[in-house]
Structures are given as C-alpha cells and as structure tokens.
Amino acid sequence: MRNLIFDGSCLTGINISKNQPAPVGHDIACLLLDYTAILRSSKELESGQIIPADAIEAFFAGYRLVGPNDSSVQFLPYAKILGSLVNVPQRRNDRSKTNQKTLKRLRPIARVAFT
Numbered sequence: 001m002r003n004l005i006f007d008g009s010c011l012t013g014i015n016i017s018k019n020q021p022a023p024v025g026h027d028i029a030c031l032l033l034d035y036t037a038i039l040r041s042s043k044e045l046e047s048g049q050i051i052p053a054d055a056i057e058a059f060f061a062g063y064r065l066v067g068p069n070d071s072s073v074q075f076l077p078y079a080k081i082l083g084s085l086v087n088v089p090q091r092r093n094d095r096s097k098t099n100q101k102t103l104k105r106l107r108p109i110a111r112v113a114f115t
Contacts, residue, residue: 003012004031024065025072029080033109034057042108050113081110 005012032051044052060068067073085106088099095103 011014023072023076025070025074025076026080028059028063028066028073029076032056033077033084036109037105042112045109045112047115050081050095050109078113079111081106087111 032055035055036045036051040052040055046053056068085103087101089095
C-alpha cells in the first residue's frame, strides 16, 4: 500500500523495482492482502478465501492488465500470506511490535484461507 498515491479523487499505483522482477499478480496479491488485513474482517471471508469477493470484483472493475482469473493472481495471495507468517519469530519475546501486528492481522485470514 506504500506504492499508492491518492490525491482525493484519483488513486494511482507506482512500482519502480527492476531488481525484483515478479509477475504482476505478486503486486496485486500484496495490495489486496494488505487491504484485507488492514480494513476488512476475516468474518467476511468464505472458507478457502484470502480476499473478500467484493474487493476482488471492485479492484478488477478498474484494472485491466490481467484479470481475476490470472494464475498468479489466484496463487500468489496464498504464498504471500504464508511468506509473511513464516518470517515472524515463533517465540513471543523475539517478536517486534510489527511482528505482533502481522500475526494479529494475518492469523485470522490464514485460518479461513487454509481450511
């Protein structure tokens, strides 16, 4: 979400990173997972879901480079949530405040996504 610029009426996304090439689905996964973790509740998800259906529909109503059925868009949110959780230290005393926040936001989503 740090790559978004909002001027009050128009939202623009930027991504300047030639050092880390990745499918566009990676950026979409990061954006939609952040959106879900920060602004939505895991109670809005159906079993196996990471991103609420209405959020996917709204995003792709205005995004045309790839669609919601693109394989990277379908797969990468699951890899992103696992990658984020695996980087949090197991011992509570070893976790930073950011690690704690990550767990608080992502655990409920992961429980629904991987059931």
